[in-house]
Amino acid sequence: xxxxxxxxxxxxxxxxxxxxxxxxxxxxxxxxxxxxxxxxxxxxxxxxxxxxxxxxxxxxxxxxxxxxxxxxxxxxxxxxxxxxxxxxxxxxxxxxxxxxxxxxxxxxxxxxxxxxxxxxxxxxxxxxxxxxxxxxxxxxxxxxxxxxxxx
Numbered sequence: 001x002x003x004x005x006x007x008x009x010x011x012x013x014x015x016x017x018x019x020x021x022x023x024x025x026x027x028x029x030x031x032x033x034x035x036x037x038x039x040x041x042x043x044x045x046x047x048x049x050x051x052x053x054x055x056x057x058x059x060x061x062x063x064x065x066x067x068x069x070x071x072x073x074x075x076x077x078x079x080x081x082x083x084x085x086x087x088x089x090x091x092x093x094x095x096x097x098x099x100x101x102x103x104x105x106x107x108x109x110x111x112x113x114x115x116x117x118x119x120x121x122x123x124x125x126x127x128x129x130x131x132x133x134x135x136x137x138x139x140x141x142x143x144x145x146x147x148x149x150x151x
Contacts, residue, residue, distance in 0.1 A: 029077040029118045031055040032070070036122045037078070041111060043148050044103045048083070048095040050074055059090055077117040107148040115139040 027034045031054055038049040054062065054070070062070055071085045071093070080097045087094040101109040111125070116138050123134040128149035134140070 027119050027121050030073050031058040032073055032077070034077070034118050034120055036124070037116075037120045038124045038126065040126045041101060041109070041146060042128075044099050044101045044109055046080075046097045046100040048078060048080065048097060050078060050093045050095065051091065052093070054090055062090060079115055079117050101146075108145060109148065110143055110145050112143040113140050114143075 033053045033055075035051045035053065036049075037051075040047045040049075052074070067088050071088050074088060074093045075083055075085060075095070078095060080095065080100060082099070083095045083097045085093055085095050101111045103109055111127075119136055119138040120134075121136060123137050125132045125134075127146035129146060132144075
C-alpha cells in the first residue's frame, strides 16, 4: 500500500516537473504530440476534433489518475477562448467553441485569425461550402468569410 502511494506521488512529481513552453515551435506540447486538427464551422460555433498521441509512460498515468491534466493541456494548446471539451481519450479530443466566428447577419460569418500554441501538422477547416487544408501551421494570419448552411 505504501509503495503504491509513494510510486503515485513520484509519478505526479515527475509530471509536474516536465518543462512546458508557452509557444512550441513543433507539434509537441508537454507529453502530447499533435497530428491533425479538424474544425467544423456551423454558424458562429465550431466543433474542433483534435487527434494526437501521448507519450507511452504518461498513458498509464492518464488511465490510472484520470485525464484532467490531458484535457487542460489540449485546451491550452488549441487556444480557443471559452472552449469546452466534450470528449477526450488517449488519442482524440472533441471540443466545442461557441461564438468562434463573428455573425454579420443574413447567414454570413467571419472566422478571424487564430493562433495555436503548437504547430499543427494538418489543419482542416470545414464550412458548409468548402473545406480548407493547411499544413504545418501555428497561426492563421488571415481570417475568412463563409455562409451558414441553408435550412
